[in-house]
Amino acid sequence: TTRIGNLPSNSKCAVCKKACWSAECLASYRCEWCGITSHTACHRSIISDCKFGNLEPIYLPPHAVSIPRTEVPMEAIIGVQVRRKETMSPRSISEEFSSGDTRYRDNEETVSSHGKERKDKEDRDEEMIKVYDGNNSLRRRIFRVVTVSRLANTDHILLTALRAFHITKDPQNFYLTDLYSPEESTLSDPCPVMNLHRREGKRPAVFLRFKDRDNDSGEVRVYPGKLQVPVPFCTIRINAQTTITDLINEALKSFGLENLRHEDFRLSEILLDRGVSERVLQRDEKPWDIVKSLGKDSIRQMELMRFYLQLKQDPHGPNLALFVGNLPPNLSQRNYENLLTEFLGRENKFSSIGPIYYEYGSMVITYEDSNKAVRALYTLRESCYEDKHLLVMLLPNIEPSMVPPGVQPLLVFVNVKSGGCQGLELISSFRKLLNPYQVFDLDNGGPLPGLYVFRHIKDYKILVCGGDGT
Secondary structure: OEEEOOOOOOOEEOOOOOEOOOOOOOOOEEEOOOOOEEOOOHHHHOOOOOOOHHHHHHOOOHHHEEOOOOOOOOHHHHOOOOOOOHHHOOOOHHHHOOOHHHEEEOOOOHHHHOHHHHHHHHHOOEEEEEEEOOHHHHHHOEEEEEEEEOOOOHHHHHHHHHHHOOOOOOHHHEEEEEOOOOOOOEOOOOOOOOOOOOOOOOOOEEEEEEOOOOOOEEEEEEEOOOOOOOOOOEEEEEEOOOOHHHHHHHHHHHOOOOOOOHHHEEEEEEEOOOOOEEEEOOOOOOHHHHHHHHHHHOHHHHHHOEEEEEEOOOOOOOOEEEEEEOOOOOOOHHHHHHHHHHHHOHHHOOOEEEEEEHHHOEEEEEEOOHHHHHHHHHHHHOOEEOOEEOEEEEEOEEOHHHOOOOOOOEEEEEEOOOOOOOHHHHHHHHHHHOOHHHEEEOOOOOOHHHHHHOOOOOOOEEEEEEOOOO
């Protein structure tokens, strides 16, 4: 899987060996797995199927991992940032895709700290304007700054704002409003910059808005997930009456799967706000309403949102495993079952329990119903035993038959608290280099969750790391 843009400043093309990064815009390609980079033109010369580079002999292939299809954020599956400080929370969409001097926090010191820069702009008869891409960015006080001529017309300012957020959709679907005007009035010619309302000590600000009232139809992309189809996605025209069932039927036709029953498939909404989250959509929901709702909160989030078509039945099996820790050690199985039932209630009781790690007070419980598993996850995470929060993680499944011959996946354990607490940087580096689902934090249940996930792999290696590299 390749991603366009966001390349490190020292990136070189794997084909022509020349620099292939840009500070001006999203340019060139980078493989999400092995990390090789290439120019857009050179990208055609690279084999489409990633071989994971030099790490192939120890890499856990992504197609061997089955992630539980729930609304649970991905960090809850492998225990990333479980109850960590708020300063380490995942960045939002606006933060993630901002770069250089185009990202600022809204505070009273913004104008004064950039006084010299502002004076230079004034000398060139230019204006610096804050652009918010939706209600969420205003609540979080995150924006982009664009520089335009004071004589610029509305269309020019709109195009500049769309480029700042890397929006590729038709500019006719968007408009700008004056943030500081009493009724958030729409920008209009002539001289929209000069007519902007201003507040003392702050730059003028505008909202980038989606024309949801004027648009009753549009296009969405549907991605095939794990379905074996020859195209990476299909584009489908929808309107205000289109339902999720209609969208599934059209997607199956576009993927050449019209002979399959649409009842066997589900459609998921994938969001990239503060981590990656998946929501299974109901059959009677309207995809166009979903798009318009996202457009109000964040234009950038609307651009990045994806619909995924998936089989209802997970190809690796229906069971979802929860790892539960911080219970008292050395109780009997019946006592553990009674204790968990007391926390969960009869309505959320698990299908089975085991293995139980008696000496650690930890165990794995499994569910066949994903909705029940999600309710159990959140219930147990809020539960305490002797004033100590339970440790709960949703574990991925690994299908050993899908690990290629000759590959010995490396199971990595990192002790984030040793070595001067450098382990957070170390575990982040491992998760960038390897499959994140083969790297585990020893602070979250010790080695037991990782050993359980890898239990069916016959031949693998283990690397145990202290935070200082030992």
